[in-house]
Each structure stands twice: as structure tokens, then as C-alpha cells.
Amino acid sequence: MRPEPEPLLIRGARLLDSTAPVDVHLAGGRIAAVGDLPAPPTVEIIDAEGGLLTPAFVEPHFHMDKALTHPNLPPSDHDHPLDAALERTRHVKARYTPERLRDRATTAIRLAVGHGVGTLRAHVDVDPVGGLSALGVMADLRDRHRDLIDIQLVAFPQESIVRDPGALRLLREALTSGADVLGGAPDVEEPQDRLRHLDLLVELAAETGADLDVHCDYSYDPAQRDLEELARRTIDASLAGRVRAGHCCALDAYDETTATEVVEAVLAAGIAVCVCPMGNLLLVGDSPRPPGRGVARLRSLLAHGVTVAAGGDNMNDMWFPFGRLDPAEVAMVTAIAARMWSDRQLRQVFDMVTVNAAHYVGAPAEGMQVGAVADLVLFSATRLSDVLRNAPGRRTTIKRGRIVGGGTSTVWTT
Numbered sequence: 001m002r003p004e005p006e007p008l009l010i011r012g013a014r015l016l017d018s019t020a021p022v023d024v025h026l027a028g029g030r031i032a033a034v035g036d037l038p039a040p041p042t043v044e045i046i047d048a049e050g051g052l053l054t055p056a057f058v059e060p061h062f063h064m065d066k067a068l069t070h071p072n073l074p075p076s077d078h079d080h081p082l083d084a085a086l087e088r089t090r091h092v093k094a095r096y097t098p099e100r101l102r103d104r105a106t107t108a109i110r111l112a113v114g115h116g117v118g119t120l121r122a123h124v125d126v127d128p129v130g131g132l133s134a135l136g137v138m139a140d141l142r143d144r145h146r147d148l149i150d151i152q153l154v155a156f157p158q159e160s161i162v163r164d165p166g167a168l169r170l171l172r173e174a175l176t177s178g179a180d181v182l183g184g185a186p187d188v189e190e191p192q193d194r195l196r197h198l199d200l201l202v203e204l205a206a207e208t209g210a211d212l213d214v215h216c217d218y219s220y221d222p223a224q225r226d227l228e229e230l231a232r233r234t235i236d237a238s239l240a241g242r243v244r245a246g247h248c249c250a251l252d253a254y255d256e257t258t259a260t261e262v263v264e265a266v267l268a269a270g271i272a273v274c275v276c277p278m279g280n281l282l283l284v285g286d287s288p289r290p291p292g293r294g295v296a297r298l299r300s301l302l303a304h305g306v307t308v309a310a311g312g313d314n315m316n317d318m319w320f321p322f323g324r325l326d327p328a329e330v331a332m333v334t335a336i337a338a339r340m341w342s343d344r345q346l347r348q349v350f351d352m353v354t355v356n357a358a359h360y361v362g363a364p365a366e367g368m369q370v371g372a373v374a375d376l377v378l379f380s381a382t383r384l385s386d387v388l389r390n391a392p393g394r395r396t397t398i399k400r401g402r403i404v405g406g407g408t409s410t411v412w413t414t
């Protein structure tokens with residue numbers, strides 16, 4: 001760990017909940033004071049010029065091992081996009097080398113820090129194809145970048161754990177060799193095995209004490225109810241509050257009564273939900289006219305009081321050719337996907353990539369209060385709509401009270 005950061009005074013910043021610019025004093029890695037402050041003689045001063053100062057972004061759902069593999073993909077002649085993605089995932093994984101994994105993930109981490117991400121939850125494939133090797137590389141990168149960004153690693157079973165008990169053993173091993181969270185993917189099982197997949201995950205989470213973060217219902221099939229089954233098992237195993245669910249696309253396809261039942265089950269189980277609208281709009285929701293969108297019913301989840309985060313999912317790989325690991329872009333696409341257009345709704349989507357996402361990953365979410373950990377972003381933009389459209393786009397990233405990224409002067413320690 002590096003020594004304590006020098007105190008920092010940010011002059012004339014706009015906070016989301018105030019109209020007049022204020023000064024914010026950071027000391028000991030925390031917010032020490034907010035108001036119209038005299039400058040203590042020894043501090044470093046930044047002139048915010050009225051720009052927005054907000055809690056740092058939290059990226060709650062990102063596949064870091066796959067990032068930037070798009071240039072290496074073979075052609076695919078599958079008609080169905082998910083089959084194509086799975087086939088190309090296997091092709092690319094069989095050719096991973098530690099060096100290339102490290103280079104690509106390091107580029108992703110630098111993008112994240114430059115964009116203002118203070119905490120990132122990365123799903124990393126753990127399966128008999130690659131064993132624990134990608135996880136090992138990511139754990140090393142997590143440790144090397146500790147001063148710049150908090151990275152959490154989810155052991156993600158991208159291939160079946162029901163057909164192959166070896167895969168489950170690997171997941172268990174991952175939790176004692178680098179993974180912070182247990183992942184899940186019932187969708188990759190045969191339909192009759194999906195509930196067994198959930199049972200195995202819940203048993204392993206209860207036995208190991210690991211939190212659980214499951215890819216759920218990655219389809220537009222109204223008959224698929226894995227999220228509700230997960231909620232039921234969460235309560236039965238006394239895991240309430242420790243389970244997270246990503247995607248939940250089928251929620252968009254349910255009729256109103258079913259949707260309400262599922263959302264109430266989710267709430268009762270204390271499950272927070274992470275939507276991934278960019279990838280889901282691209283690959284899910286392929287029903288006839290009018291096409292479904294495959295983005296979990298945001299308004300209904302929010303109206304019931306479920307914590308909803310939004311994640312980038314994949315960047316420039318076999319699941320999503322685009323993306324730049326920028327939560328502002330994720331928030332903007334979320335707003336478009338869910339028709340959230342008003343000022344209040346723009347604030348809601350921004351919360352999905354900051355405070356709600358922090359809650360989702362279990363990171364501090366104290367906002368801009370005095371005493372809060374100073375994980376912050378200072379934008380050159382003065383309005384939230386400009387932050388979301390990334391124009392003007394200069395950002396300064398502050399991690400535990402220290403400037404770690406911004407403009408052209410990113411500070412690297414590795």
C-alpha cells in the first residue's frame with residue numbers, strides 16, 4: 001500500500017443534489033468537508049470550473065478475460081447469435097495465453113480507470129477448457145492495480161456444471177484460489193438441467209460462505225423462470241441479501257401478473273439485479289413483430305424497490321463487438337432501452353452505474369457525505385445529460401482521495 005494521499009481541495013464543483021458550486025476537501029482518503037472552504041496552506045487544489053463531482057462509477061458486470069478478443073474471432077455460420085457466441089468463446093479460449101490475457105485485461109483496466117471506474121466486478125470463465133489459468137492472471141492484475149481500482153473476481157461457469165462434475169470441483173477450487181464471488185450460468189445447461197445447476201450453486205454458496213452472482217434467463221422465453229427459482233432457493237438456503245442476478249432478460253417477456261410475482265420474489269430474497277442493456281439489445285429479444293427488447297422490466301423493478309444496477313457485460317468480443325468500458329455509455333443505452341427520458345429518470349440510470357452498482361457488488365455506497373470513502377469522478381461536463389453523452393468528455397478519477405486518472409495525465413503504478 002502506498003502512503004496516505006496528500007490532502008486535496010476541489011474548488012467550485014457541482015454536486016448532483018445541489019445547484020450552486022461547492023468546495024470539497026479530501027483528506028485521509030475520505031471526504032473531509034463540503035462547503036465554501038478556505039484553502040489550507042499545504043493542500044493540492046483542483047479548479048473544477050463548475051464540473052460535476054460524483055461518486056465513482058462501479059462496473060458491476062464485466063467479462064474481463066474475453067475483452068478485446070474480437071479481432072481473433074473465426075467466422076461463424078450459426079444463425080442463432082447465442083450459439084455463435086458460445087462456439088466462438090470455446091474457439092478463443094482454447095487459444096488463450098497468459099501473456100495475451102494479461103495484455104488485453106490491462107488495456108481494459110486502464111480504460112476503466114480513465115473513465116472513472118473505482119470498482120469493477122469481473123466474471124472470469126472457470127471450466128475444464130481453461131481450468132483456473134485465466135483466474136490466476138486476473139487475480140495477479142487485481143492485486144497489482146489495488147491502488148487504482150478495486151477489482152472483484154467472479155468464478156464463472158461458462159460451460160456446464162451438471163454434465164461435468166469436474167467443472168463444479170473447479171468452481172470450488174476457484175473460491176480458495178483467487179475468486180471473490182461464485183458465478184452461475186443455468187442457461188448453458190440442457191433445459192431439464194437448469195434447476196439442478198441452481199441447486200448446485202446454492203449448495204456451494206451456503207457451504208463456502210461465498211456470495212453468488214448468477215447470469216439468469218438470458219432469453220426472451222416467457223416460460224423461462226430461473227430468476228424466480230433462484231429467489232425461492234435463496235430464501236430456503238437463508239442466503240437472502242447475498243445473491244445477485246445478471247441479465248434477467250425473460251422478465252421483459254412475462255405477462256404483467258407473472259412479472260409482478262417474480263419481482264416480488266426477487267425483492268423478498270434481497271436479490272439485486274444487474275441489467276446489461278447493450279449486449280441484450282443486440283442478441284436477445286428475437287421474437288417476431290413487434291420485437292421484444294430483452295431488457296428486464298426496469299420501471300417495475302424500481303417501483304417495487306429492487307436495487308437495479310447496469311453493467312457493460314462484454315467489450316469488443318464474441319458477445320459484443322462494440323463498447324469501451326464506459327459506464328456513462330451503459331447508463332445512456334439503459335435510458336434509451338427503457339425509455340427513461342426525464343431528468344429524474346436520467347438520475348436513476350446514473351445511480352444504476354454508481355451507487356446502485358456499489359450496493360450490487362457490496363462496495364461502500366455513502367455518496368458524497370462527509371466521511372465517505374473518496375472514490376470520485378470529476379467531470380468537465382456540468383449537466384448530467386452531458387455526462388451521459390460524454391460531451392464535453394474530460395474526467396478526473398479519484399481513488400481513495402488520490403488522483404489516479406484523467407485527461408492525459410493518468411498516474412500508473414505498475
Ligand SMILES: Nc1ccnc(=O)[nH]1
Nearest residue numbers: 063066279313314319
Ligand atoms: N453476456 C454473456 C453471457 C455469457 N458469457 C459472456 O461472456 N457474456
